[in-house]
Amino acid sequence: MLENVVTDELRLLPARAAQFVRRYPVPPRETYAPELRISILGVLIHCAAVRGEAFVAFQLLRRCGLPGDYYLHVDVVDEALMILDQFEVTEDACNHAFGPNWRQVIRHAIDVAEILHSDFHSLTRTESLVGSHRRLSAWIAARDAAWEAGRIKSWYRAQDAAWEREYMDDATVRLDDRLCADTAAAVRDAAAAVALADLVGTADFNRVHYETLIAPWCRARNDMETTPVDLSERATSQATATSQPDRLCAVTAGVAAPTTL
Incomplete structure (x- = not known):
């Protein structure tokens, strides 16, 4: 029997990341220091139950054309949230992404x-x-x-x-x-x-x-x-x-x- 590597936590990680971004909105560009910028990968790492799943999910999301994949800006937050809300990690998505x-x-x-x-x-x-x-x-x-x-x-x-x-x-x-x-x-x-x-x-x-x-x-x-x-x-x-x-x-x-x- 094949190991189930797509856990429930990995499957729902993008949605959890979206909830986090909504809870802590991205501030306007002029109101924060560069080192305090929010990155999607950083949010995924924060929300992931298993650290490595964040890196896997990040590669899957980048394949979807995720905007502001490293650093989120106010002008792309809505588009990024839409992708995070709609994307679910599945075996088919993993197969297409990693072979x-x-x-x-x-x-x-x-x-x-x-x-x-x-x-x-x-x-x-x-x-x-x-x-x-x-x-x-x-x-x-x-x-x-x-x-x-x-x-x-x-x-x-x-x-x-x-x-x-x-x-x-x-x-x-x-x-x-x-x-x-x-x-x-x-x-x-x-x-x-x-x-x-x-x-x-x-x-x-x-x-x-x-x-x-x-x-x-x-x-x-x-x-x-x-x-x-x-x-x-x-x-x-x-x-x-x-x-x-x-x-x-x-x-x-x-x-x-x-x-x-």
Whole structure:
């Protein structure tokens, strides 16, 4: 049975955000300091029961042409509220936004948001595999596979759900700039791999490319797990052979991919 990642809280999050904006109206431009501006993403984060669901909902709403998506101004509030009132997060909307592996994309985004919010300083190993020529080659192969499959927009959107650049780059507390940059690359690369799990073995995107993209985040996550994620070639080969996205993406959920002894 497939996991229900579209919870009631996620489904109704846009409506809750609309209620919040109505409760705390956007002031005229001249009456507030720039740092006190209201952003839709900030409102979603405030209203979300699970932090990662805010980033997922934000990407879904941006696809609808949400005005003032980062900062709300008085002249676009009514239009933004209309979209928030009418939009409901559904499985169909998630599929259109993130592609056929949308469940894994959402699960990864929620997992990442929780770890970065509570355990960012525990991440210490992402730099070991990020930034290499091998990583760049894998990323290009994934991008080309997404383009050929007609899924380039959903591919980038999956990465933005896991690491929303404008918010994370500005709002993340950086005691270590290099660690922050490496973490961003690892998180987005893992999302890039998860979004194309069903395309492994097609075109020039192969198992090695998939593992190269997903390994840095999984290894960093392993440092905080009691049960290590199995990133062995044997486990990944078994996952690829099944051609099942859930198997291919098991590593992102902190669950070892099954092997046959």
